[in-house]
Amino acid sequence: MRRHMKARFISTCGLLAVGIIGCGPGEGDFDPAAEVSTGTSRAALTVQEQAAVDTANTSASCTSLGNFYWELGNGTAPLFGFSKGSTVTATTVMPIASASKWLYASAYVQAKGYANLTAEEKRRLNFTSGFIDANSTLCGDPGTTVSECYGPDYKDVSFRLLQHGQFFYNGGHMQKLALDDIGARQGTGVASVVDxxxxxxxxxxxESDGAVAVAGGFSGSAAHYRVFLMKxxxxxxxxxxxxxADAVPAWNGGPNVSYTPWSGSGQAHYGLGHWIEREQxxxxxxxxxxxxxxxxxxYPWVGAARNRYMLLARSRQLFGDEEGEKSRVCAQAIRKAYESGVPQP
Known part of the structure; x- marks a missing residue:
């Protein structure tokens, strides 16, 4: 394929106004450390690429999201990416909230080795441990440790016997795990969580002060997160x-589901720090x-066949938990448009 080892990145600035996408030259070799948002003209896009851009700009699932950066790639390189608007690119750093969970769970499993995980450690990673935080206070004060984030001044995590064995989506499970493993680490410095x-x-x-909240305190960009997804x-x-592994039902009304924010269609499950999306x-x-x-x-995603990844990077901090679901719906519409060459409604 012509684009297998190439990455094409465009900016959609001005698309709706004048029918032209972007403001600069076209395609170049992928450099993971570089700012990759060069533009190209509408005529230079393939049918697939144009369908993706049109969907981002006109689909009902995307038009209310504001500015964002979207990217699709494989294990070798990004295949296609673009910025809708002018304020978010591949290297724009932002709080990634619960996208942190996949990173922390993966690092924990990498450090321990899956075969060495105890049943309780697995429960803390698939949110059935019974450890729930009492509030959503961000542990963002300079010098705060993971142990302090766990405590009453911040997250106030406690064990709820009636929730043990039930799926309860909450960062307290991971916060308890981090307390036992890296409790003395801080958000910045030599002994930081991010290090x-x-x-x-x-x-x-x-690094960021809030990173001691391992289930939701990390910051990063699409370029940072793509490295994890490609690996x-x-x-x-x-x-x-x-x-x-260790997946449990996580949809509303599912067996042993006590609380879930999942509002999409499909019987979603939850594995080790990430959602498992299912469709009929x-x-x-x-x-x-x-x-x-x-x-x-x-919104970060990898396909079930593990041959594609996808990212939609945006940050609206005043709109609540539904923003992640909105990004999921939009990103999946763009992906389907790219793969089919047909814009999605």
Whole structure:
């Protein structure tokens, strides 16, 4: 394929106004450390690429999302990406909220080895441990440790016996796990949580005071997160072969589901720190992908076949938990448009 080793990135600035996409030259070799948002003209786009751009700009699932950056790639390189609007690119750093969960769970499994995980550790990673936080206070004060984030001044995590064995979507499970494992680490500095995570995942996520909230406090960009997703596809992590391990029902009304924010269609499950998305195909529920949407709209995804990844990067911090679901719906519409060459409504 002509684009297998190439990446095309465009900006949709001005598309609606003048029918032209972007403002600069076209295509170049992928450099994961570079700002990759060069433009191209509408005429230079393939049918697939144009369908993706049109969907981002006109689909009912995308028009209300504001500015965002979207990207599709494989284990070798990004295949196609673009910015809708002018304020979000591949390297725009933003709070990724619950997209942190997939990173922390993967780093933890990488550090321990899946075969060495106890039943209780698995419960803390698939949110059935009974450890729930009492409030959503961000542990963002400079110098705060993971242990302090767990305590009453911040998350106030406690064990709820009646929730043990029930799926309850909440960061307290992971916060308790981090307390026992990396409790003395802080958000920044030599002994930071992010330093621990980057060393295990081979990533370069930036430090932030709030990173001591391991289930939702990390920051990063699409370029930072794509490194994790590409390594995941390339079987470089323990998590790579454990994406469906220890999965539990996580949809509203599912067995032993106490609380779930999942509002999409389909019988979603939850694995080790990430969602397992399922859809009905010819009357049968099948796994279609794995994801970890953030409450502010950051949405990372890999396909069930582990040959594609996708990212939609945006941040709306005043709109609540539904922003992640909105990004999921939009991103999947864009992906389907790209794969079919047909714009989605």
């Amino acid at each position: 621990w995570l980057n060393n295990r995942l081979g990533t370069t996520l930036p 995941l596809l390339n079987n470089e992590y323990e998590m790579s072969s454990r994406l469906t 195909v010819n009357g049968v529920w099948v796994v279609t992908g794995h994801s970890s949407p953030g409450a502010f709209g950051f």
